[in-house]
Amino acid sequence: MTDQSSHFPIDYSPLFDYFDPFHRISQEAKEAISAICSLSKIPKNKDLQSIGHTCRTIYFVKKGIARIYYYKDGTDITESFAFENSLIARVESLFTGKPSRKGIQVLEDSDFIGISSPLLFDLYDQFPDIERLFRKIFESAYVETVNRIESLQFHSAEERYHALTQESPDFLKRIPLKYIASYLGITQVSLSRIRAQR
Amino acid sequence: MTDQSSHFPIDYSPLFDYFDPFHRISQEAKEAISAICSLSKIPKNKDLQSIGHTCRTIYFVKKGIARIYYYKDGTDITESFAFENSLIARVESLFTGKPSRKGIQVLEDSDFIGISSPLLFDLYDQFPDIERLFRKIFESAYVETVNRIESLQFHSAEERYHALTQESPDFLKRIPLKYIASYLGITQVSLSRIRAQR
DNA sequence: TTGATTTTTTAACATTTGTAAAAGGAATCG
DNA sequence: CGATTCCTTTTACAAATGTTAAAAAATCAA
Numbered sequence: 001m002t003d004q005s006s007h008f009p010i011d012y013s014p015l016f017d018y019f020d021p022f023h024r025i026s027q028e029a030k031e032a033i034s035a036i037c038s039l040s041k042i043p044k045n046k047d048l049q050s051i052g053h054t055c056r057t058i059y060f061v062k063k064g065i066a067r068i069y070y071y072k073d074g075t076d077i078t079e080s081f082a083f084e085n086s087l088i089a090r091v092e093s094l095f096t097g098k099p100s101r102k103g104i105q106v107l108e109d110s111d112f113i114g115i116s117s118p119l120l121f122d123l124y125d126q127f128p129d130i131e132r133l134f135r136k137i138f139e140s141a142y143v144e145t146v147n148r149i150e151s152l153q154f155h156s157a158e159e160r161y162h163a164l165t166q167e168s169p170d171f172l173k174r175i176p177l178k179y180i181a182s183y184l185g186i187t188q189v190s191l192s193r194i195r196a197q198r
Numbered sequence: 199m200t201d202q203s204s205h206f207p208i209d210y211s212p213l214f215d216y217f218d219p220f221h222r223i224s225q226e227a228k229e230a231i232s233a234i235c236s237l238s239k240i241p242k243n244k245d246l247q248s249i250g251h252t253c254r255t256i257y258f259v260k261k262g263i264a265r266i267y268y269y270k271d272g273t274d275i276t277e278s279f280a281f282e283n284s285l286i287a288r289v290e291s292l293f294t295g296k297p298s299r300k301g302i303q304v305l306e307d308s309d310f311i312g313i314s315s316p317l318l319f320d321l322y323d324q325f326p327d328i329e330r331l332f333r334k335i336f337e338s339a340y341v342e343t344v345n346r347i348e349s350l351q352f353h354s355a356e357e358r359y360h361a362l363t364q365e366s367p368d369f370l371k372r373i374p375l376k377y378i379a380s381y382l383g384i385t386q387v388s389l390s391r392i393r394a395q396r
Numbered sequence: 397t398t399g400a401t402t403t404t405t406t407a408a409c410a411t412t413t414g415t416a417a418a419a420g421g422a423a424t425c426g
Numbered sequence: 427c428g429a430t431t432c433c434t435t436t437t438a439c440a441a442a443t444g445t446t447a448a449a450a451a452a453t454c455a456a
Contacts (some may be wrong), residue, residue, distance in 0.1 A: 091340060178403070
């Protein structure tokens with residue numbers, strides 16, 4: 001089966017292992033979350049979510065890599081990447097309910113656990129611990145985003161590239177450089193130049 | 199009284215008017231929040247919070263303007279501004295509990311309502327609606343930050359400047375250009391050049 | 397494997413942005 | 427008011443990054 005959602009029995013343990021450090025929730029709460037999840041297997045280079053649709057699913061990357069991208073004057077720009085054991089969602093659409101100009105594309109054959117966001121938000125009323133869990137998850141994502149601004153605002157492209165190679169060497173091995181360039185806010189040509197410097 | 203906190207009777211209505219569109223809370227909840235607030239009056243150019251301290255207060259700007267700033271290789275960089283009727287906090291410290299390399303400086307004689315964050319987080323257990331209110335406030339701030347990344351990542355300095363003049367003409371009237379330049383991620387000289395272009 | 401396609405690098409030149417220093421203006425304070 | 431200080435602009439030059447096109451390298455599919 002490819003490019004399909006499934007309701008076959010799914011192993012949710014990686015998801016709950018990911019949740020645990022943020023906030024512990026009851027077994028009952030875990031079951032409530034499981035009930036609003038489904039598995040998606042997406043082949044390399046396909047879109048998990050297409051440009052123009054409103055984000056109503058929060059994805060957990062079980063296997064593979066994905067990126068959020070959009071077009072600016074016809075050129076493809078990568079906003080962010082997500083690796084195994086992390087969440088990915090177009091938050092500006094998730095939290096506003098407006099259609100997103102961004103899409104999510106898969107860079108390797110990947111498996112996702114999709115959590116329905118409208119159903120999740122309904123669970124918040126019933127399970128305050130689920131609300132607290134996701135509050136903490138998004139607070140943490142917010143902090144990462146603030147740190148990223150600092151990087152874009154006043155580090156040179158070269159500094160940003162070298163920081164990336166140190167923090168996540170995996171990036172360079174598994175992601176095409178053309179995607180890394182726009183993620184760093186520069187062109188492919190500039191990135192090649194930086195790489196050639198030593 | 200200047201540069202001092204006060205527990206004199208404070209008019210909290212602007213704060214609760216600001217909260218309302220995010221999430222309605224009970225009168226009891228409002229009183230609980232009021233009980234953990236205090237007023238700070240800070241004169242122009244002074245620091246509301248200094249570099250190196252851990253953020254334990256969320257500020258509401260009642261009057262005036264403030265900015266979050268830090269030093270990169272000795273040069274002063276503005277991360278963000280806050281005007282009347284908005285919140286300001288160094289979230290990377292607020293949510294991690296670590297000391298902040300950033301400070302908050304006041305650009306005009308200003309009045310703030312300071313909300314103690316440890317006491318606020320305690321209220322979350324007692325008042326789920328307060329937790330929900332702040333969850334929504336920070337989700338909204340998160341969305342703004344994501345949009346700012348897009349601006350820094352793939353708009354030119356000139357585009358960013360013109361976007362700013364359109365979105366918030368007030369910026370230009372009330373904030374020294376040297377602070378606007380670093381906020382846009384460029385030097386004062388570059389900003390002057392852009393401004394001179396027409 | 398071969399051939400086709402995609403990705404990455406290189407080159408040459410244009411444009412943008414940075415740096416340092418000086419000059420002009422504006423605000424502040426006694 | 428005058429003097430000082432701070433802010434903004436201007437100038438000249440340097441460095442970084444963008445643009446376009448082509449070559450080289452890597453990847454993919456038959």
